[in-house]
Amino acid sequence: MKKILHFPLFTAFGIVFVFGCANDSSSDLIDLNQTGEVTYTNTTKSIFDNNCIPCHADVPVNGAPMPLTTYAFVKNAVQTRPLLDRISRAQGSPGMMPNGGTRLPQAKIDQIFEWANNGLPE
Structure with a gap:
């Protein structure tokens, strides 16, 4: 009876599985x-x-x-306050929002700018 070695097959599959689904940054992610x-x-x-x-x-x-809990408050902050500037600042810059936190992913900032550039539709 012939012995079949499954180890190399499973090892190869494991390597492809682990390394085949890598993501380098949050900007690569798709917002479903x-x-x-x-x-x-x-x-x-x-x-x-x-x-x-x-x-x-x-x-x-x-x-x-x-x-910033309602459409009216957020719209007002975009139109009359430096909200877009504050969320666009580099990580650690004075006045960067969220204050003391991590800068929003660029994809999210881009969505906010697209919304503003399209006239702030509700």
Whole structure:
């Protein structure tokens, strides 16, 4: 009876499995929640909710000057305050948002800019 060695086959499969699905940066990721036009409701609301609300809540904390909990508040911050500038600053730069945190991934910043450039649709 002939013995079949499965070890090399499983080893090769394991190497391909482990190293074949690599991702070098978050900018490579596809946002599966992104559907159609970039609007506040279907795109940017979740970015603000997940990254800004800890300080920019209905009652702002940690020195945040205004809430970013609704479309009207966020729209106002884009139009009358330096929100786009603050989220675009390099990691660790003075005034970079989120304050004391990690800069948003460039793909998320790009979505916010696209939303603003398209007229801030709700």
